[in-house]
Amino acid sequence: MAWFAAPEYRLARELFLRLLALVYACGFLAAARQFRALLGSRGMLPIPRFLARVPFRRAPSLFHWHYGDRLYAALAHTGLLLSLALLAGAANLLPLGAATALWALPWLLYLSIVNTGQTWYAFGWESLLLEAGALAVFLGNDRIAPPLPVLLLLRWVLFRVEFGAGLIKWRGDECWRKLTCLYHHHETQPMPGPLSWFFHHLPRPLHKAEAAANHVVQLAVPFCLFLPQPIASAAALLMVVTQLWLIASGNFAWLNWLTVALALSVLDTGTLRRVLPIGPDPAHAPQPLWHQLLVAGYALLVLARSWQPLRNLISPRQQMNRSWDGLHLVNSYGAFGSVNRVxxxxxxxxxxxxxxxxxxxxxxxxxxxxxxxxxxxxxxxxxxxxxxxxxxxxxxxxxxxxxxxxxxxxxxxxxxxxxxxxxxxxxxxxxxxxxxxxxxxxxxxxxxxxxxxxxxxxxxxxxxxxxxxxxxxxxxxxxxxxxxxxRPHAPPDAPPHAPPGRTPKEPGERR
Known part of the structure; x- marks a missing residue:
């Protein structure tokens, strides 16, 4: 199965995995610092209350076996340490089986956090991190060449992220079709950044150019990801540029950073050698049969689970940021289907x-x-x-x-x-x-x-x-x-605590 290995993507794999580990670290750090007030036993939406009414099959989580604030803190800090170790390249120091298990651990821990996070974790980038993290488990380490099926599945994720966002905009708010949404977006986005004031005051023709370029990159360029090199790499680099523009213009958690990581996984060594002094490819050990079977089995599972996200993409009633299963293995994405004017x-x-x-x-x-x-x-x-x-x-x-x-x-x-x-x-x-x-x-x-x-x-x-x-x-x-x-006693007719609801996973859409 010589076609199974893609040694020309060894640097792309490293870039993707290191940036993914950084995003994992941010997720676990936020969980460790914020959970007590939001989700702890004394929090605004306590996890114990959620676990009492939501069964494991609907929200798989380690906390269904036991929950305690100390356990949550230990889990979050463990995930943070694992992420930092992966960021430092610890997986490359281990045998292939151990490296695979090491990448599976943060995915399992973060899944337990997301599935009990309720409103506070109802964002599309949570599912994106879990889907990308699940694929990272099967990428191997530098002892073997990157498996081509996993690299193609990463492109499939990137395609759904970009094309889904483009479609939800085109089908949603008419200001995207008129190219006027960015007259308002930089000012009304959820959390402006230090440069948002300056982006907002760019000339209106440039705002229209921004919107038009967004449509090109999200509606046309994603199809180029599946074309031969260097076209696929050029498409990915266009996506990286647009994501860096978004990173500069606002605070969207790790949505853009993770999209950059996915785009970097498309860059082959030949393309990178044109701009960077990269030496010859090292020799890789043959991929073990067990790993090939594991990758093939997971690839078939992802393809089978992709039917619903694909059907959602072509539906005129497209939903954005929808999780189709409790494990968040294959999801639907989108962003800013509507833009607030004030x-x-x-x-x-x-x-x-x-x-x-x-x-x-x-x-x-x-x-x-x-x-x-x-x-x-x-x-x-x-x-x-x-x-x-x-x-x-x-x-x-x-x-x-x-x-x-x-x-x-x-x-x-x-x-x-x-x-x-x-x-x-x-x-x-x-x-x-x-x-x-x-x-x-x-x-x-x-x-x-x-x-x-x-x-x-x-x-x-x-x-x-x-x-x-x-x-x-x-x-x-x-x-x-x-x-x-x-704390004085409440009167007998005081309303009870409302059950946790579901809020938008991204601006403009309720799940």
């Missing part, structure tokens, strides 16, 4: 006075817009989950129904795990007596406004999003371990 932001405020006469002070987040003079920061590929969900909540309160009141309850007791997700707590010594949420319309300032005021944002009050509330109303949503003297 930006709304929820501002959380608190006061020490139970009558609200002592003045209201604002909480600040790390990533979402708040303070007007603060330039947006770069966080991607790290994922600020609460900041992202606050963007959805500003679009519609329905997106926030499962977790918003529990969030307010934790602010009223200065819950340390929750406060670690925020940039500034205006009540460091004693918790507020009341909290509320106000809805504002935010827009980027223009050049003269920036020079005159030093503000990157201008905002206008729209309405009250959540009237002032105290612990007497939010008692059922407060952390279980809150001392009884600090």
């Amino acid at each position: 930006r709304y932001e929820i501002v959380l405020e608190g006061t020490r006075d139970v009558h609200g006469t002592d003045g209201w002070q604002e909480y600040e987040f790390h990533g979402k817009p708040g303070e007007l003079r603060r330039l947006p920061r770069q966080f991607a590929p790290y994922h600020l989950r609460l900041d992202w969900l606050m963007w959805f909540a500003a679009i519609s309160p329905a997106y926030a129904r499962p977790w918003f009141r529990p969030l307010l309850a934790r602010l009223l007791v200065n819950d340390p795990d929750t406060l670690r997700l925020l940039r500034r707590n205006p009540f460091p010594d004693n918790p507020p007596a009341l909290v509320r949420a106000e809805l504002y319309h935010y827009r980027f300032t223009n050049g003269p406004e920036l020079r005159a005021t030093g503000a990157w944002w201008h905002r206008r009050h729209v309405r009250t999003y959540q009237r002032p509330v105290g612990l007497a109303e939010l008692g059922p949503h407060a952390p279980p371990e809150t001392p009884s003297h600090a």
